[in-house]
Amino acid sequence: MVLGTSSGVGKSLVTAGLCRLLRRRGEQPVPFKGQNMSLNGYVDEDGGEMAYAQAMQAWAAGLTPCAAMNPVLLKPQGDGSSEVIHLGRSAGVSRAEDYYRDWFRPGWLAIRRGLDVCRKQQGRLVLEGAGSPVEVNLQARDLTNLRLAQFLRARCVLVADIERGGVFAQIIGTLQLLRPVERSLMAGLLINRFRGQRSLFDEGRVWLEQRTGLPVLGVLPWLGERFPPEDSLDLLERQARKPRAELRLAVLRLPSISNFSDMDPLAAEATVQLDWLLPTDTVDQYDAVLLPGSKQTMADLKAMQAARMDERLQRYVAAGGAVLAICGGLQMLGQRLHDPRGLEAETPGDMGGLGLLPLVTTFEPGKVQRQWTATTTWPQPGQPCTGFELHHGRTTAPIHGAQSLYTQPGLGWVSPCGRVVGTYLHGCLEAGPWRRHWLNRLRSRRGLPPLPTAVPHHAAQRDRLLDRLADALAEDVNLEPLLHESSCPHPQPLSRFPCAGMMGIPYPLRWAPPG
Structure with missing residues (x-):
């Protein structure tokens, strides 16, 4: 022991x-x-x-x-x-x-x-x-x-x-x-x-x-x-500086952040500087912003709104910024979040989301817990992504305006411009080819040459x-x-x-x- x-x-x-x-x-x-x-x-x-x-x-x-x-x-x-x-x-x-x-x-x-x-x-x-x-x-x-x-x-x-x-x-x-x-x-x-x-x-x-x-x-x-640390309090200790990094990515350190190990494959990229930001920080200087999972999605969204991070993110995307969100982060990207049974708060209610994808999430009893091997439709069709779902809430796209990220429906969506991506699949960034294709889109906007995409799963580095x-x-x-x-x-x-x-x-x- x-x-x-x-x-x-x-x-x-x-x-x-x-x-x-x-x-x-x-x-x-x-x-x-x-x-x-x-x-x-x-x-x-x-x-x-x-x-x-x-x-x-x-x-x-x-x-x-x-x-x-x-x-x-x-x-x-x-x-x-x-x-x-x-x-x-x-x-x-x-x-x-x-x-x-x-x-x-x-x-x-x-x-x-x-x-x-x-x-x-x-x-x-x-x-x-x-x-x-x-x-x-x-x-x-x-x-x-x-x-x-x-x-x-x-x-x-x-x-x-x-x-x-x-x-x-x-x-x-x-x-x-x-x-x-x-x-x-x-x-x-x-x-x-x-x-x-x-x-x-x-x-x-x-x-x-x-x-x-x-x-x-x-x-x-x-x-x-x-x-990956057990405690999100240790996250700031993990901000190793990379003087030769070519991309700067920001991860929002939400009050109830969960599954922060999803970001480890990006932290392991030699060309990527990954910074953990508080909701009060600015994001304009970053090539992409990542919204991780959350144990309390609506409470964390309210914390973002109280710090006006929601307004900063909306301006950031309107100016051409990129966002990648996972699980609770995906739920925040949508238009509305409904909690008719008070599962996310002491009383039932609903609230507006970030409005960056045309999605609606409803929190229901029971938790979705399952592994997946999904097939991507974007940015490179046919790429396998393995991972798992772990969340309350069901998300739908009741109106047009977002493409399914996978051939399996209901797992993820991407905006028509390709700059806003949301997925329920924890571990999606461990798939080397998909991660590199996404990074190469960011690199292209900066005029940087593409990285090789024939790279192994992150499990090899682990x-x-x-x-x-x-x-x-x-x-x-x-x-x-x-x-x-x-x-x-x-x-x-x-x-x-x-x-x-x-x-x-x-x-x-x-x-x-x-x-």
């Missing part, structure tokens, strides 16, 4: 790298995260919804992603509540203050069922924790960290991010808040995102090992490329990044304490950690719901 001293320390990446490395060694790793909170989603082959991070870990392990690998998914809605997804399907909505009271037992049951499915893979479970495992006010009902580690007797590695600073306090503080039974599961420490000469950390490594009695399994370097991550783990990390139970250290006496066991957090080693 990969635990972290806090959110954002690199647990997802380390877990993915471990999966790829174990796969290389001839094992079958099986990734599993009992509970995740993320708006970066994926839909499996059976239409089950899961976090994108666990899909990425499945690809690293050579497996087809399955919602059982992430049996509990929480999707924040921006009002102190979250949609609760159990085993790929929406189970309801919970306010934060009610979650641990109302959803603990159903959540643990979903986790047990997910484990049953994953165990059928006949491999080694590689578990990822969530946030910090020692949030003492929540620890008694934490579903996915120490309870799960104890239930499975997992050998745990604690990851700390040295880039954030305070790495010694992160580690010592976390270990001090563990109970002895939890402390006995700790197999080692891992320092992540180290910059510079690693010998400079030798003294710190020795100090940690002497102070904790745990081995520092490795010091991972800063790898440069970043995988695989190279996973290989690079596995290479770093193989070179810099000693995995033996994780792979062999006899290598696990003995628990330190409680006196070494005077805060351990504070608050008298009571829960049994192996707990199961009634029945």
Whole structure:
């Protein structure tokens, strides 16, 4: 199990790298995260919804992603509540203050069922924790960290991010808040995102090992490329500058932005500078503006209107600008959005859209969750695009004025001028030829030569990044304490950690719901 001293320390990446490395060694790793909170989603082959991070870990392990690998998914809605997804399907909505009271037992049951499915893979479970495992006010009902580690007797590695600073306090503080039974599961420490000469950390490594009695399994370097973050708060950190970029594209960072990994193929283009903008920013200087998915489409549209981004976008398009919108962004492009049952807000209602495509969206109960292999009609007919739908709302084009983007109706539309494009297909930009054809239209307007269009699917580049991550783990990390139970250290006496066991957090080693 990969635990972290806090959110954002690199647990997802380390877990993915471990999966790829174990796969290389001839094992079958099986990734599993009992509970995740993320708006970066994926839909499996059976239409089950899961976090994108666990899909990425499945690809690293050579497996087809399955919602059982992430049996509990929480999707924040921006009002102190979250949609609760159990085993790929929406189970309801919970306010934060009610979650641990109302959803603990159903959540643990979903986790047990997910484990049953994953165990059928006949491999080694590689578990990822969530946030910090020692949030003492929540620890008694934490579903996915120490309870799960104890239930499975997992050998745990604690990851700390040295880039954030305070790495010694992160580690010592976390270990001090563990109970002895939890402390006995700790197999080692891992320092992540180290910059510079690693010998400079030798003294710190020795100090940690002497102070904790745990081995520092490795010091991972800063790898440069970043995988999709779990939290949209990390998006601004991903704005790598490309001095030689020929196109500048803007992505609107909406308040409830979702599925921001859709933009990764563009960020990976060497000739593209991708900037994440707030609704208050200007867009006139960009070659195209991208509207990503949204968990709360109407609320995000209202935020754009309050910042007058809607007016700026309309002027931008009228002046010749290009817009590409995905899912919730597509819904915003239309003329009207209807919410007759109050699914998007507390009360029923409707509102005007951006008016950039002649579309009408009506929000209805039930969520569309399915994978697609669609065939494009524009800009190059006959191009295959694979991806998935994940949305509330049905969109129609009741009047003429927009061409279907695919031979399959209802998936996407493009304006007659070809400068405004909207699609429901998450992952459409991963199709190399289609992405390059769209970029070449932008390049032509700038007088730039076209890029080659015979390029592979973005999955090939994702695989190279996973290989690079596995290479770093193989070179810099000693995995033996994780792979062999006899290598696990003995628990330190409680006196070494005077805060351990504070608050008298009571829960049994192996707990199961009634029945």
